[in-house]
Amino acid sequence: RAPEGTIVIFVLGGPGSGKGTQCNKIVEDFGFVHLSAGDLLREEQRNPNSKDGDLINSYIKDGQIVPMEITVKLLSKKMRESKSNVFLIDGFPRKLDQAEYFGKNVVEPCLILFLDCDKEVMKQRLLKRGETSGRIDDNIETIEKRFKVFKEESLPVVEHYEKEEKVRKIPCNESVDEVYLKIRPIIEGLNK
Numbered sequence: 001r002a003p004e005g006t007i008v009i010f011v012l013g014g015p016g017s018g019k020g021t022q023c024n025k026i027v028e029d030f031g032f033v034h035l036s037a038g039d040l041l042r043e044e045q046r047n048p049n050s051k052d053g054d055l056i057n058s059y060i061k062d063g064q065i066v067p068m069e070i071t072v073k074l075l076s077k078k079m080r081e082s083k084s085n086v087f088l089i090d091g092f093p094r095k096l097d098q099a100e101y102f103g104k105n106v107v108e109p110c111l112i113l114f115l116d117c118d119k120e121v122m123k124q125r126l127l128k129r130g131e132t133s134g135r136i137d138d139n140i141e142t143i144e145k146r147f148k149v150f151k152e153e154s155l156p157v158v159e160h161y162e163k164e165e166k167v168r169k170i171p172c173n174e175s176v177d178e179v180y181l182k183i184r185p186i187i188e189g190l191n192k
Ligand code: UP5
Pocket: 013, 014, 015, 016, 017, 018, 019, 020, 021, 022, 037, 038, 039, 041, 059, 060, 061, 063, 064, 065, 066, 067, 071, 090, 091, 092, 093, 094, 125, 126, 128, 129, 137, 146, 172, 173, 174, 175, 176, 177, 179
């Protein structure tokens, strides 16, 4: 388990809702350590010494959820190596069993920021990003699969934490700065 005093905030939301973008803004203002599960998986996929590269590639390309052992291992390693004890974890957990596993074996989150965005808005953002991102999942076919997986497998995670009253839902159709104006006070209020 993570050491006593470790604080974790999960930043969840559909593909293209703005998780990475908003986490970067939180880091600028508050200096937490941002861990994007998707970024860690992509980094591992590019690592020629990793035995999981091909497997990760095939799951991401198909918009499916990578087996959690791999993701939790990458997240835990980064947390151990970090000198900080406050973490923003973006895009994880994506499935109920992942939430339960992480809570039991690493740490329970204190807060869930749920970025709530219309599907059409997310789709346009991802297609636009796909023009330059080089991400193998930023194409219309995989984007549709990611939406389906999000709705069927990941939304129940948010509902689970709603029962624990840990979720702050942020409407995210507006501009980056407008969305952040709604997030900032929530983070500021954490220690009060
Ligand atoms: N943008 C952002 N906010 C905007 C705004 N308010 N107005 C206008 N434009 C805005 O933003 C997406 C794009 O929109 C960017 O171009 C941005 O400039 C613009 P971003 O901040 O990147 O959104 P984000 O929610 O982070 O979108 P992302 O595509 O990263 O979300 P996904 O959840 O789809 O991707 P992730 O990297 O988390 O996962 C990818 C895949 O990895 C998954 O499909 C899955 O196969 C695998 N995965 C796992 O298996 N397990 C995990 O735990 C994590 C990932």
